[in-house]
Amino acid sequence: MPSGVILGEFGFIPGVQTDTLPSVGHFLTRWRKVLKFTISPFLDPAAMTSILVLALLMTAPEASSTEGFDTLVVCPEAYVTAMRPWLQYRMQQGHRIGVVTDVSSKEKIRTTIRDAAQSGPLKQVLLVGDVVADKSGGIGVPVHYQEAVVNVHFGSEPEIPTDNYYADLDDDQIPDLAVGRFSVANEEELKTIVAKTIDYESKLPPGDWQRRLHFVAGVGGFGSVVDTMMETITKKFLTDEIPAHFEAKVAQGSWRSIYCPDPREFRDEVVRQLNEGGLFWVYMGHGHVETLDYIRVPNDAYPILTNQDVAALRNETSSPIAIFLSCYTGAFDAPRDCLAEKLHREKGGPVAVFAGSRVTMPYAMSVMGTEMLQQYFNEKQPTLGQLLLHAKREAMQQGGKLGNRKMLDTMAALVSPKPGLLREERLEHMGLFNLLGDPLLKLPHASPVEVSAPGVAHPGSSIEIVGKTSLPGKVRVELVCRRDGCVAQLSKRATYQPLHDELVQYTKTYQSANDRLWHVVDAEQADGKFQVKLDIPEACHGPCHVRVWVEGASQVGLGSQDIAIQPLQVAEGILEGQIGE
Numbered sequence: 001m002p003s004g005v006i007l008g009e010f011g012f013i014p015g016v017q018t019d020t021l022p023s024v025g026h027f028l029t030r031w032r033k034v035l036k037f038t039i040s041p042f043l044d045p046a047a048m049t050s051i052l053v054l055a056l057l058m059t060a061p062e063a064s065s066t067e068g069f070d071t072l073v074v075c076p077e078a079y080v081t082a083m084r085p086w087l088q089y090r091m092q093q094g095h096r097i098g099v100v101t102d103v104s105s106k107e108k109i110r111t112t113i114r115d116a117a118q119s120g121p122l123k124q125v126l127l128v129g130d131v132v133a134d135k136s137g138g139i140g141v142p143v144h145y146q147e148a149v150v151n152v153h154f155g156s157e158p159e160i161p162t163d164n165y166y167a168d169l170d171d172d173q174i175p176d177l178a179v180g181r182f183s184v185a186n187e188e189e190l191k192t193i194v195a196k197t198i199d200y201e202s203k204l205p206p207g208d209w210q211r212r213l214h215f216v217a218g219v220g221g222f223g224s225v226v227d228t229m230m231e232t233i234t235k236k237f238l239t240d241e242i243p244a245h246f247e248a249k250v251a252q253g254s255w256r257s258i259y260c261p262d263p264r265e266f267r268d269e270v271v272r273q274l275n276e277g278g279l280f281w282v283y284m285g286h287g288h289v290e291t292l293d294y295i296r297v298p299n300d301a302y303p304i305l306t307n308q309d310v311a312a313l314r315n316e317t318s319s320p321i322a323i324f325l326s327c328y329t330g331a332f333d334a335p336r337d338c339l340a341e342k343l344h345r346e347k348g349g350p351v352a353v354f355a356g357s358r359v360t361m362p363y364a365m366s367v368m369g370t371e372m373l374q375q376y377f378n379e380k381q382p383t384l385g386q387l388l389l390h391a392k393r394e395a396m397q398q399g400g401k402l403g404n405r406k407m408l409d410t411m412a413a414l415v416s417p418k419p420g421l422l423r424e425e426r427l428e429h430m431g432l433f434n435l436l437g438d439p440l441l442k443l444p445h446a447s448p449v450e451v452s453a454p455g456v457a458h459p460g461s462s463i464e465i466v467g468k469t470s471l472p473g474k475v476r477v478e479l480v481c482r483r484d485g486c487v488a489q490l491s492k493r494a495t496y497q498p499l500h501d502e503l504v505q506y507t508k509t510y511q512s513a514n515d516r517l518w519h520v521v522d523a524e525q526a527d528g529k530f531q532v533k534l535d536i537p538e539a540c541h542g543p544c545h546v547r548v549w550v551e552g553a554s555q556v557g558l559g560s561q562d563i564a565i566q567p568l569q570v571a572e573g574i575l576e577g578q579i580g581e
Helices: 008-012 024-030 032-038 054-058 077-092 106-119 187-202 224-240 263-276 307-312 339-345 362-378 384-395 403-415 419-432 500-513 568-580
Strands: 051-053 071-074 097-100 124-128 144-147 159-162 178-182 212-217 247-252 280-284 294-297 300-303 321-325 352-356 433-436 450-452 462-468 474-481 517-523 529-535 542-551 556-565
Touching: 071 077, 071 106, 077 097, 077 187, 097 106, 159 419, 178 187, 178 384, 187 339, 212 263, 224 362, 224 403, 247 263, 263 294, 263 300, 263 307, 263 500, 280 362, 307 339, 321 339, 321 362, 339 352, 339 433, 362 384, 362 403, 362 419, 384 419, 384 433, 403 419, 419 433, 450 542, 450 556, 462 474, 462 542, 474 529, 517 529
Parallel strands: 071 097, 071 124, 124 178, 178 433, 212 247, 212 280, 280 321, 321 352
Antiparallel strands: 051 097, 144 159, 294 300, 352 433, 450 462, 462 529, 474 517, 474 542, 542 556
């Protein structure tokens, strides 16, 4: 038996309670046949680190003796006890988990991962512990530093800290496994993250939060051409890449924007968003290790979010997944805790955080962002780790699958300061962005709802909406305008007046800018079918959507259809033209 594989001795590892575990004799007698798979010819005893075969404690005796691990947990022995609820929870779901306790060097860890990948269907790796220096003997997991190629031209450090090193099985810098990290400095922080992760899947009730997305945007500052391009692309993505039945709320850190609340209270609004919760919370803009950018107004500046604000987070009912398309917020190797670490460790903070560890670039971040949208909304990846893995891999494909992705590549070739390094820029972002969270985190997906509505309607009319759902529950039918519009007529500000009464109006305008609801009506369903009359307000106009939300006992249902609201004479003219043709 390889000396690095701990089998019957599992119950006696220091710090692990043994009173609920089977005795060594009982363990070996009952699981003798199953244990055979752990002594695999693919595993090199000289190179392996300790793997605790925890999956066997939950596996039926008749399980295949040729199965390997689908998940490896790289965890210092000091953290095994705190990880135990997570290990039991995942094994009850059917995962086969190996625990690597020899974390003395990154080379040993990667060798173990690669050996395990050869002997079974390994799909994900979870690292447990803050970054420690390689071969230091500290309680944590070392990080790899790869040479920077592109971002060094824009002021970044010459090396990039990355966990992608452990996910890359063939040295091409493109991940082959999903990888995440519980970046904790002690057992209490780990217990908080473990509990929050399990609660996200097992305790959060279904509701409106499962269709809610928050977007916070800073000011680019890359020059008028690039900034205009990024604003145009962002609006197009919000309109085209996210299905209409999801609710997207936007806050922008520019006093000129209608999406800017009172600048003095911007960070209060960001905290409120995180406490309100939702599916995803996304920040796009400049970032630093301990703070996001500032809203700059004439003669003053206000922070968007800092490490000190994290203590105000109280969300325990609808924790979002936070995504930072920004520099440095995920610098988990820094001497001080980075913003991503603080958020993830906070009990009322996000359940997971995806962020960049050094200077990041607009083009590659935009590519990754659009591929992440594709993987969730279209490919419907089941876990966060698989979503990020496939998004990264698709980002490396030239041109991508969607028109917006092709547009991104074309525009970047025209305006990028380094147009000859676009592939290298995308490749560098494979390492720059890391997940602080569980790669096995299950993503909630709504049940599809069939919706049938007229393609065109006019103000003041009534239309009939019919639909079908497989989900029992309350049905709500809404008429909303497209995401690039709102119910009120609003325009950008031309001047800034630092008067209290003026600034209070910013928040009212911001709320109006995010109000896209024209009308809502509840519907009764019978055998999964529903039918309702929807009134079109006289003031309603332009491109809209009919969207349906079903609130079930354990899941939500979502569906939508586009509809154009046009004055009656315009609609009749279009119809006559179609008939004439």
